[in-house]
Amino acid sequence: MKVHFIGIGGIGLSALARFLNFDGHEVSGSDMKNSPITKALEDEGIKVSCPQDASNIKDDFDLVIYSAAVTDENPELIEARLKQIRTLSRKEALPIILGDKKNYCVAGAHGKSTTTAMLASILNSSALIGAISKDFGSNFRYVDKLVAFEADESDASFLLSNPYCAIVTNAEPEHMEYYHYDYDKFYESYEKFLSLAKVKVVNGEDKDVAKLKIENATILYPSKDIKNLCYTLKDNQPCTKFDLKDLGTFEVWGFGFHMATNASLAILAALNELDIETIRKNLLNYKGIKKRFDIVQANEKFVVIDDYAHHPTEIEATMKSIELYDNLTNLNKRVVLWQPHKYSRTSDNLEGFKKCFRRCDELIILPLWTVAGEKKIEIDFPKEFASYNPIFADRVVATKGKIELIKDDKIIRTYEEGIFLGVGAGDITYQLRLK
Numbered sequence: 001m002k003v004h005f006i007g008i009g010g011i012g013l014s015a016l017a018r019f020l021n022f023d024g025h026e027v028s029g030s031d032m033k034n035s036p037i038t039k040a041l042e043d044e045g046i047k048v049s050c051p052q053d054a055s056n057i058k059d060d061f062d063l064v065i066y067s068a069a070v071t072d073e074n075p076e077l078i079e080a081r082l083k084q085i086r087t088l089s090r091k092e093a094l095p096i097i098l099g100d101k102k103n104y105c106v107a108g109a110h111g112k113s114t115t116t117a118m119l120a121s122i123l124n125s126s127a128l129i130g131a132i133s134k135d136f137g138s139n140f141r142y143v144d145k146l147v148a149f150e151a152d153e154s155d156a157s158f159l160l161s162n163p164y165c166a167i168v169t170n171a172e173p174e175h176m177e178y179y180h181y182d183y184d185k186f187y188e189s190y191e192k193f194l195s196l197a198k199v200k201v202v203n204g205e206d207k208d209v210a211k212l213k214i215e216n217a218t219i220l221y222p223s224k225d226i227k228n229l230c231y232t233l234k235d236n237q238p239c240t241k242f243d244l245k246d247l248g249t250f251e252v253w254g255f256g257f258h259m260a261t262n263a264s265l266a267i268l269a270a271l272n273e274l275d276i277e278t279i280r281k282n283l284l285n286y287k288g289i290k291k292r293f294d295i296v297q298a299n300e301k302f303v304v305i306d307d308y309a310h311h312p313t314e315i316e317a318t319m320k321s322i323e324l325y326d327n328l329t330n331l332n333k334r335v336v337l338w339q340p341h342k343y344s345r346t347s348d349n350l351e352g353f354k355k356c357f358r359r360c361d362e363l364i365i366l367p368l369w370t371v372a373g374e375k376k377i378e379i380d381f382p383k384e385f386a387s388y389n390p391i392f393a394d395r396v397v398a399t400k401g402k403i404e405l406i407k408d409d410k411i412i413r414t415y416e417e418g419i420f421l422g423v424g425a426g427d428i429t430y431q432l433r434l435k
Contacts, residue, residue, distance in 0.1 A: 002061050004027075004029060004056070004080075006067065007031060012152070014140070019142060021045070022142035028056075031050050061080070064087045090157070094157060103163050104163075105158060111170065112150050114292055117131065118286045123270055126142050126146060127148045128140060131290060131308070133287075135287050153190070154174070164198055166201075171190050171209045190212055199218075200216065201218045201219075231324050236295075238255040247276055253288045293307055306428075312349050319421075322419060331418055335415065338424060339422070340369065343376055344374065347379060357388060365393075400434060403416075
């Protein structure tokens with residue numbers, strides 16, 4: 001089958017394209033501009049056209065799949081429809097991609113990328129993840145028909161993921177604009193997702209999971225089931241050791257109780273496939289994922305960490321990890337660089353954002369990262385975050401051993417000591433990395 005992807009440079013759609021390519025289909029794609037992802041796809045033999053143009057749509061295409069960011073005005077989507085080529089959104093295409101696979105699907109507002117990557121490392125399986133696993137250096141791996149899949153609740157596409165095993169890390173309401181702020185509809189989507197699976201594994205102490213009607217599930221109670229946590233540095237990398245139920249001691253990359261919880265959910269799910277000693281050994285292959293507590297620069301007095309956290313709950317968990325890291329390194333200065341993401345998310349969770357940075361010594365706020373078509377909401381950041389006495393900068397420049405803050409094209413502050421945590425889902429990840 002000849003399949004063309006519109007928006008192939010996105011982290012989610014690129015994984016699907018890679019999967020179909022390795023599954024034996026002829027795959028091509030397009031995006032607005034070239035990127036590291038599009039270059040990697042071309043290196044893998046996938047033809048990528050940039051920018052998008054109607055001429056990229058060939059008469060012999062069997063299927064065109066497009067990302068959620070693509071509108072009806074997209075020239076390639078218009079051309080595909082004019083040529084009466086079958087067109088599907090990413091969400092609608094999932095049954096084609098996952099329909100004949102044994103899928104371990106991980107859902108939840110927070111922790112799903114991490115848990116999916118852990119599960120892929122444990123199972124040594126195929127993987128489709130919304131992030132880059134450092135175990136295998138990609139958001140995708142093709143091994144066989146056993147798949148660790150990051151299932152997305154933001155548009156209810158997890159209902160089309162054909163789960164053999166459904167894992168729910170938490171069910172905190174997020175992306176409520178999709179559900180028209182109907183909480184009953186939101187929770188019902190999780191219940192339906194779980195009902196589709198033969199095997200179910202959930203975090204029983206999550207207050208939102210507790211609201212769900214669930215039958216015949218393996219339930220993790222983290223405060224009771226996870227014991228003897230120990231945090232260490234191994235080759236300057238964070239490591240968490242813990243005991244799980246009566247299954248013995250496990251070791252996982254990363255810091256924090258939330259990392260032990262994510263690993264425990266992956267372990268309990270993997271018991272359906274592997275013996276416990278194989279699980280224990282394979283978990284050591286997990287090396288973290290890009291943009292999740294991602295140490296991008298470090299020396300004895302200066303550390304830069306990039307994290308995708310863009311919701312107060314995620315930032316709070318990451319701040320706890322930073323505190324643990326600081327206690328072990330004695331750098332004694334925690335600076336957070338926050339790039340707010342989306343007007344709706346920032347406004348809906350404003351009270352949470354005002355509290356989640358309390359473990360930092362300094363807060364730097366960058367301009368809000370918007371998404372196409374989003375309605376602007378006025379937010380008075382100086383007033384709302386006055387208790388932090390924040391610094392407002394336009395952008396960040398990272399060089400070896402140094403962070404510079406830029407405002408009106410002038411350097412307003414230079415740092416050479418401390419722990420620097422960048423949080424956000426926009427382009428802050430690129431600002432923090434050495435060019």
